[in-house]
Amino acid sequence: MQVLWLDALRMAKMLTAGFANLLQLFEQRSTIYPNDSNMEKLPEKTLLYGRRLLSSCDMFEACSSSIETILMKNADDSCCNLSAECTGITSIISNALFSCSEWQELFSENNVDENRVSWCGANLSKCNENWTISFLTLLRSLIALSQQIECKDDSNQSELSLFSLIEDLKISLAAKIFNENRIPTATKRLRCVNECINNCLTSLQRNLNNFAAFVQLIMNSSQLKDEEVVSENTEVVYSPILDSLLPNNDVKEIAHKNDGETKHEEEQISNSKCTRLGTDFWKSEMELATKRIVELEKQKERITLDYELLKTKLESMKSLESGIEVSEFPCKDADIICSYFEERIGDLHADIEYIRSRAFYYKHECKDLLKLAKLSEQENKTLREELNLVTVRESALKEELEMTRKSYELQLQNLHEHIANLNIQLVEQSKTVNSFKDILNGMTSTKQVCFI
Numbered sequence: 133m134q135v136l137w138l139d140a141l142r143m144a145k146m147l148t149a150g151f152a153n154l155l156q157l158f159e160q161r162s163t164i165y166p167n168d169s170n171m172e173k174l175p176e177k178t179l180l181y182g183r184r185l186l187s188s189c190d191m192f193e194a195c196s197s198s199i200e201t202i203l204m205k206n207a208d209d210s211c212c213n214l215s216a217e218c219t220g221i222t223s224i225i226s227n228a229l230f231s232c233s234e235w236q237e238l239f240s241e242n243n244v245d246e247n248r249v250s251w252c253g254a255n256l257s258k259c260n261e262n263w264t265i266s267f268l269t270l271l272r273s274l275i276a277l278s279q280q281i282e283c284k285d286d287s288n289q290s291e292l293s294l295f296s297l298i299e300d301l302k303i304s305l306a307a308k309i310f311n312e313n314r315i316p317t318a319t320k321r322l323r324c325v326n327e328c329i330n331n332c333l334t335s336l337q338r339n340l341n342n343f344a345a346f347v348q349l350i351m352n353s354s355q356l357k358d359e360e361v362v363s364e365n366t367e368v369v370y371s372p373i374l375d376s377l378l379p380n381n382d383v384k385e386i387a388h389k390n391d392g393e394t395k396h397e398e399e400q401i402s403n404s405k406c407t408r409l410g411t412d413f414w415k416s417e418m419e420l421a422t423k424r425i426v427e428l429e430k431q432k433e434r435i436t437l438d439y440e441l442l443k444t445k446l447e448s449m450k451s452l453e454s455g456i457e458v459s460e461f462p463c464k465d466a467d468i469i470c471s472y473f474e475e476r477i478g479d480l481h482a483d484i485e486y487i488r489s490r491a492f493y494y495k496h497e498c499k500d501l502l503k504l505a506k507l508s509e510q511e512n513k514t515l516r517e518e519l520n521l522v523t524v525r526e527s528a529l530k531e532e533l534e535m536t537r538k539s540y541e542l543q544l545q546n547l548h549e550h551i552a553n554l555n556i557q558l559v560e561q562s563k564t565v566n567s568f569k570d571i572l573n574g575m576t577s578t579k580q581v582c583f584i
Contacts, residue, residue: 138206140350143343145199148225150339152192153492154332158239159185160485161325166246168319170481181242184235191228198224204503226278232271240264251315259308266301273297295344298337305330320475321482328489331420431479 159182167174198221243264247257273294309326312318 140346148195152189155189181238188231229278256311262304263308266304270297319478324482
């Protein structure tokens, strides 16, 4: 049970970190479209929108740090009251989600400004409206859920589950990106940020599925434990957090089924589903990295080709007569060169944003690996100390054995010498007895002669 709680907390940490990354990407997008900070000064409204996004981002990172602290305290799987430690996190998460209400109106106004640009058609305008409605619906649902958790209300007020909301959000974002990438002013930097937002939402959906799977395992384990104590007629009480995260049909099934065999099968299915989701996550990450490598190789070839063309063009321009003034050069060539370098600058900015987003992800991965390395180092240190104790004990036993062997050898030597001395005495006594026998025999023969 303790392991399931720790795994669920790890998934919650990934969810908060992913949401913080999403808000950071929203702030980057606000500086690119519809107003580009590289080309013009951003409006005060856009700057305020970005500051509030970063403020909420910092609060979600604080949530992630708090969860990380709890995970570090319980790294040795010690039995402690996790629910008591998680009480403080509930208020932090609620404050972070409630801070999102400060920029909801600015988010809507920013999307309205996107619809006002001249190249925004009816289809893109509709996609922007769907995206705005879907995201705000998800955000308000999360805020309502946090208030419900904080008030410890057991009633389920939400009719839409988070799964369907985030699925609708992904569909609306895909349609928005498809239409937005076709407009004339869509730079590669904007496309890169849109792709990062799409990947971030995919990761959030995946982590939410994994979190729900762990929650379902915890509910099943708790229910099986309660059935061993209470009677079969006792009503099963469940938390509003789990009720809102899981689909309504699954919640009712978990809450009212009392068949132990069925629940055991559900637990096995959920466990296998969780393992499969984790494997799919890493497979998808590998596929995305492979696709990115292929795209970078193609981009490298295009850049090399452009470089050769520009080099040839520059050589041809140098070969012209020195008397020709600069104003006589065709304006079209200068415009082509300027547009080329502007596009290259946009490409480099897009690459920088992509590298930053990936660095943010790998930074947290490296932190986790460093923590695992520290734990392994502590285990190795403990094993070395135990090995030293065993070595010292072995040396003491060997020394004691050697002393015992020498003592037995000395006793055997003394016993051997004693037996040798006894043998010598026995030989001397045998000689004495034989001499007495000879004397006795001589005396007997003398008496016989005298009688004759």
